Amino acid sequence: AQSVTQLGSHVSVSEGALVLLRCNYSSSVPPYLFWYVQYPNQGLQLLLKYTSAATLVKGINGFEAEFKKSETSFHLTKPSAHMSDAAEYFCAVSENTGRRALTFGSGTRLQVQP
Amino acid sequence: NAGVTQTPKFRILKIGQSMTLQCTQDMNHNYMYWYRQDPGMGLKLIYYSVGAGITDKGEVPNGYNVSRSTTEDFPLRLELAAPSQTSVYFCASTPRGGNTEAFFGQGTRLTVV
Numbered sequence A: 001a002q003s004v005t006q007l008g009s010h011v012s013v014s015e016g017a018l019v020l021l022r023c024n025y026s027s028s029v030p031p032y033l034f035w036y037v038q039y040p041n042q043g044l045q046l047l048l049k050y051t052s053a054a055t056l057v058k059g060i061n062g063f064e065a066e067f068k069k070s071e072t073s074f075h076l077t078k079p080s081a082h083m084s085d086a087a088e089y090f091c092a093v094s095e096n097t098g099r100r101a102l103t104f105g106s107g108t109r110l111q112v113q114p
Numbered sequence B: 001n002a003g004v005t006q007t008p009k010f011r012i013l014k015i016g017q018s019m020t021l022q023c024t025q026d027m028n029h030n031y032m033y034w035y036r037q038d039p040g041m042g043l044k045l046i047y048y049s050v051g052a053g054i055t056d057k058g059e060v061p062n063g064y065n066v067s068r069s070t071t072e073d074f075p076l077r078l079e080l081a082a083p084s085q086t087s088v089y090f091c092a093s094t095p096r097g098g099n100t101e102a103f104f105g106q107g108t109r110l111t112v113v
Helices: none
Strands: A003-005 A010-014 A019-021 A024-026 A032-038 A044-050 A056-058 A064-068 A073-078 A087-094 A102-104 A108-113 B004-007 B010-013 B019-025 B031-037 B043-051 B054-057 B064-066 B076-078 B087-094 B108-112
Touching: A003 A087, A003 A102, A010 A019, A019 A108, A024 A073, A032 A064, A032 A073, A044 A056, A044 A064, A044 A073, A073 A087, A102 B043, B004 B087, B019 B031, B019 B087, B019 B108, B043 B064
Parallel strands: A010 A108, B010 B108
Antiparallel strands: A003 A024, A019 A073, A032 A044, A032 A087, A056 A064, A064 A073, A087 A102, A087 A108, B004 B019, B019 B076, B031 B043, B031 B087, B043 B054, B064 B076, B087 B108
16 A cells, blocks of 8 residues: 655745755555645645656746655755745655555645745 | 536535535546545545446545546535535546546535534
8 A cells, every 4th residue: 555654744934945845655666756736725736746757856836856766755845935835735646557546645734934 | 628627616514414516527537536635634535436437435435425427527425414524525537547647626615514
């Protein structure tokens, strides 16, 4: 069975500071990994995805994530936080066979202080 | 380019009432899913479908039913609403094959009182 662990349910950074949101996964097969963002009262929007090509993945809004197989991690970073980045972020792993459903982490709420 | 459309956006139900959450997608995706989102818990899979006429249970199916008579539509039925079903419900779809992401609807916020 797959699982995803997101360390830190709340992260607070200052505007302009580095954003680092942590995600560790477990999977018995090579995973597909995703980061989604959810703004208040909205659905989930894809930030970026890892699908076994480049290990450093660039997404929208200046976010990127690095797949590290040895650490089973897929941490999300952004060099400089903007107020508009305040949202909830979910890491997810996909089954690449069968039902192909997503298994989600519990989410990290990012606050950006002025 | 509507994507995944869910209705209603908000609903309050009394205990024991029934309702259907509607979900439709216009991307011709084979796979469709229903998730529920509870605070601090991420999203949990309720039911899924790999194509018209084929549905199966996810991790938290109790109290729910689904059908998939067409590729486009995947309604979720609550027969006897309970307070434990107070949640935000998301429908999602994924195309067949490859390493593609899921596309989500805007969600239905359901309160059972």
